[in-house]
Amino acid sequence: MYDYKNAIEILIENIPEMKVKYENDRDYYEGLPYVFYETEFEKFIVNQIKNENIEMLKKIFTFIENMLEKGDKEIKSLIEVSIIESLTYEQSFKLFFKYVEECFGILTKQSFNRIKNI
Template sequence: MYKYKEAINILINNFSELRKVYEENIDDYEDLPYVFYESVFVKFILDKANCYDEEKLKTIFIFVEDMFTNGDEETKNLIGVAIIESLYYEEDSKTKEILLKYFGKLTKKSFEDCSPKQM
């Protein structure tokens, strides 16, 4: 099970290209997984969508789905809020369309749950 307190290490161990950003800005991100995931990982995801890096997008969303499946409650909330809600509010509909292709079952449900409920 993934533990929330290990969330940043889990991310940079899976995506080594993010390690340098973390280490160079450790004062900004240490013990602040929401900030790191939202400001760094979401940007990374959007960059990969914009250059249509299909293999990296597959890897990213396998990781996201795995975190939803195997994370503790705080980790699941981190993924839902910092990543999925940020992607939901992405203004570029073409980018969202690209990303949706890679969502797993739990990722898709979390994304759909961002939509305001109709009364």
């Protein structure tokens, strides 16, 4: 099970491209997974969408699916609020939703559908 207190480390282990960003601003982000995920990881995802980097998007959404499946309650909330909910408000995400949706797992699809219907 993924534990919330390790959320940033888990992200960096699975998406190593996030390590430099975290290391550059460690003093600011340390102990603040919501801030790091929503500020940096969400922006990284949007850039991958804009660049149509399907391989990276598959990797990202596999990670998100695993976090929703194996994460503790706080991890699931972190993913749903800082990533899934934030992405639903991104204009570029709305434009590319059908393209990106093919990368979603079952739990990710359920989360997006739940948030879109709120």
